[in-house]
Amino acid sequence: MSKEWPLWEVFIRSQHGLAHKHVGSLHAPDAEMAINNARDVYTRRNEGVGIWVVRAADVASSSPGDKGPLFEPSQSKVYRHPTFFPMPEEVKNL
Amino acid sequence: MLDDQFEFLLRLGDNALVLSQRLCEWVGKGPALEEDMALANTALDLLGQARLWLTLAGEVEGAGRGEDRLAHGRDAHEFRNLLIVERPNGSYADTLVRQYLFDEWHHRVLDALKRSSDGRVAAIAEKAAKEVAYHLRRSADLVVRLGDGSAESARRMQAALDELWMYTGEMFAADGVDEVMEAHGVCASVASLREEWLADVGATLAEARLAMPAPDAWMQKGGKQGRHTEHMGYLLAEMQFLQRAYPGQQW
Numbered sequence: 611m612s613k614e615w616p617l618w619e620v621f622i623r624s625q626h627g628l629a630h631k632h633v634g635s636l637h638a639p640d641a642e643m644a645i646n647n648a649r650d651v652y653t654r655r656n657e658g659v660g661i662w663v664v665r666a667a668d669v670a671s672s673s674p675g676d677k678g679p680l681f682e683p684s685q686s687k688v689y690r691h692p693t694f695f696p697m698p699e700e701v702k703n704l
Numbered sequence: 705m706l707d708d709q710f711e712f713l714l715r716l717g718d719n720a721l722v723l724s725q726r727l728c729e730w731v732g733k734g735p736a737l738e739e740d741m742a743l744a745n746t747a748l749d750l751l752g753q754a755r756l757w758l759t760l761a762g763e764v765e766g767a768g769r770g771e772d773r774l775a776h777g778r779d780a781h782e783f784r785n786l787l788i789v790e791r792p793n794g795s796y797a798d799t800l801v802r803q804y805l806f807d808e809w810h811h812r813v814l815d816a817l818k819r820s821s822d823g824r825v826a827a828i829a830e831k832a833a834k835e836v837a838y839h840l841r842r843s844a845d846l847v848v849r850l851g852d853g854s855a856e857s858a859r860r861m862q863a864a865l866d867e868l869w870m871y872t873g874e875m876f877a878a879d880g881v882d883e884v885m886e887a888h889g890v891c892a893s894v895a896s897l898r899e900e901w902l903a904d905v906g907a908t909l910a911e912a913r914l915a916m917p918a919p920d921a922w923m924q925k926g927g928k929q930g931r932h933t934e935h936m937g938y939l940l941a942e943m944q945f946l947q948r949a950y951p952g953q954q955w
Contacts (some may be wrong), residue, residue: 615736636738639849646842647738650745 619646684691708884718785724750725791749835756828776947780936787927788871797860804847807840809875812897821889851912873923
């Protein structure tokens with residue numbers, strides 16, 4: 611068994627209605643302790659109403675080398691942005 | 705009655721203050737960054753609680769002593785904390801077992817104080833109980849993990865438990881102050897918390913595969929009355945240094 615605790619990625623939901631957002635990572639031996647540690651490390655300043663933790667090893671990631679094929683084609687397609695509609699003042703968090 | 709209430713509030717405040725000071729000694733030395741921060745958080749929670757209790761104690765006393773004077777201007781024999789909270793940190797096992805035994809008691813005391821006849825006491829207890837519920841959740845979890853961990857962690861946890869057990873009796877030993885407070889409905893009977901405490905500590909220790917020492921073992925006492933161990937003076941010397949060297953100095 612490795613002596614180092616595995617790495618966990620931490621996601622905090624800052625208020626109801628918003629999505630969980632990645633805030634950082636930490637070490638912990640299992641999920642339960644990862645949540646306790648996340649509470650202690652990342653919610654000290656009243657940041658959250660909910661915590662997710664995911665083992666960093668379980669996160670599948672796109673490769674930086676694929677940036678061109680993955681993202682460049684969308685740059686020239688301005689019509690995909692919904693910027694042609696007036697947005698009512700009352701609509702928040704969109 | 706006012707004298708008793710002052711004593712009673714000092715006990716609550718001093719428990720939180722002295723344990724907070726002990727936990728602060730771990731800052732920068734925890735076994736992992738996450739543990740270091742968790743202990744510092746607990747210490748800060750307790751310091752906040754100590755401030756509330758000592759401020760109220762100063763008001764009840766009516767002699768113009770505020771939280772700072774009470775924290776930094778009293779000598780060891782004027783402190784009213786339980787002996788267990790002034791015990792040296794030792795290894796991480798010693799610190800965790802101390803924390804767990806205290807948390808199991810602390811959360812019960814605060815829970816009962818939420819129904820205090822004194823509204824100011826109930827309000828502080830209400831706030832503190834939420835913090836202490838988390839302290840307990842964390843310390844109980846770690847006691848199980850390390851008790852039922854490696855051979856070395858189990859050995860250290862058992863040794864810490866056997867060493868600290870004799871400091872738990874004082875939590876449930878009522879004296880005149882407790883009796884007056886109970887008679888006025890300010891607090892519940894301290895002895896009445898013992899059975900539940902024993903049951904819950906027993907359940908956690910069983911899960912941790914640690915042997916519970918005998919409940920009727922010989923117990924230390926005296927902290928609540930101001931008779932402290934030899935460690936108390938050193939703890940205060942460090943905590944009070946600044947106010948002793950520069951009296952009245954402000955942040």
